[in-house]
Amino acid sequence: MTGATIWLTGLPSAGKTTLAHELAGRLRGEGHRVEVLDGDEIREFLSAGLGFSREDRHTNVQRIGFVAELLASNGVKALVPVIAPYADSREAVRKRHQSEGTAYLEVHVATPVEVCSERDVKGLYAKQAAGEISGLTGVDDPYEAPESPDLRIESHTQTVQESAAALHTLLTERGLA
Numbered sequence: 294m295t296g297a298t299i300w301l302t303g304l305p306s307a308g309k310t311t312l313a314h315e316l317a318g319r320l321r322g323e324g325h326r327v328e329v330l331d332g333d334e335i336r337e338f339l340s341a342g343l344g345f346s347r348e349d350r351h352t353n354v355q356r357i358g359f360v361a362e363l364l365a366s367n368g369v370k371a372l373v374p375v376i377a378p379y380a381d382s383r384e385a386v387r388k389r390h391q392s393e394g395t396a397y398l399e400v401h402v403a404t405p406v407e408v409c410s411e412r413d414v415k416g417l418y419a420k421q422a423a424g425e426i427s428g429l430t431g432v433d434d435p436y437e438a439p440e441s442p443d444l445r446i447e448s449h450t451q452t453v454q455e456s457a458a459a460l461h462t463l464l465t466e467r468g469l470a
């Protein structure tokens with residue numbers, strides 16, 4: 294089976310993790326091998342000790358990109374719900390896949406910051422507003438939105454199932470599902 298990396302980039306609470314798991318369930322049901330490389334989990338192990346400076350985020354994204362490519366080149370659908378705020382970090386991951394001949398799709402979960410901060414799944418927006426944390430992506434830290442992603446998902450106008458279906462359609466169109 295053809296592997297691929299599907300990178301879901303977007304702000305905190307945009308819907309990256311939810312969509313990755315929804316798509317993973319669908320793909321597994323169809324017999325695909327799937328791994329979800331969740332940002333929080335990776336930061337506990339593979340990227341333990343890294344913070345949220347530009348340099349650390351870049352290192353984090355390159356590590357995840359490396360592992361995703363290894364999985365994808367061995368027939369796994371590697372779903373990556375990770376913010377990856379900098380365009381050059383994402384470009385380096387795309388190039389690595391290109392040079393290895395491994396399929397790579399970039400999906401922008403393009404939920405507006407106003408909606409994300411209302412969802413505030415982990416309470417980070419509230420903490421930032423209260424002055425308890427700083428450097429929150431999309432608020433007081435940069436997020437460089439992809440200019441030409443393979444797919445842009447407007448999660449604020451769709452149900453989770455509709456967004457996952459759009460993702461699945463993309464994979465089908467590219468011969469990956």
Ligand SMILES: Nc1ncnc2c1ncn2[C@@H]1O[C@H](COP(=O)(O)OS(=O)(=O)O)[C@@H](OP(=O)(O)O)[C@H]1O
Nearest residue numbers: 305306332345350353375376377378415428429430
């Ligand atoms: N300052 C700041 N900015 C952004 N995010 C923060 C921050 N502090 C902690 N968190 C939590 O860490 C998760 C982001 O980790 P990632 O590895 O996806 O980010 S990055 O690509 O390295 O920028 C992210 O997870 P998601 O909410 O699932 O996106 C946050 O819960």
Ligand SMILES: Nc1ncnc2c1ncn2[C@@H]1O[C@H](COP(=O)(O)OP(=O)(O)O)[C@@H](O)[C@H]1O
Nearest residue numbers: 305306307308309310311414448451452453456
């Ligand atoms: N179309 C959609 N796609 C993804 N999530 C959605 C959608 N509509 C509403 N949500 C909700 O938005 C929240 C997104 O949280 P989460 O997936 O943890 O975001 P992230 O991983 O980007 O930080 C969840 O509570 C989810 O149920």
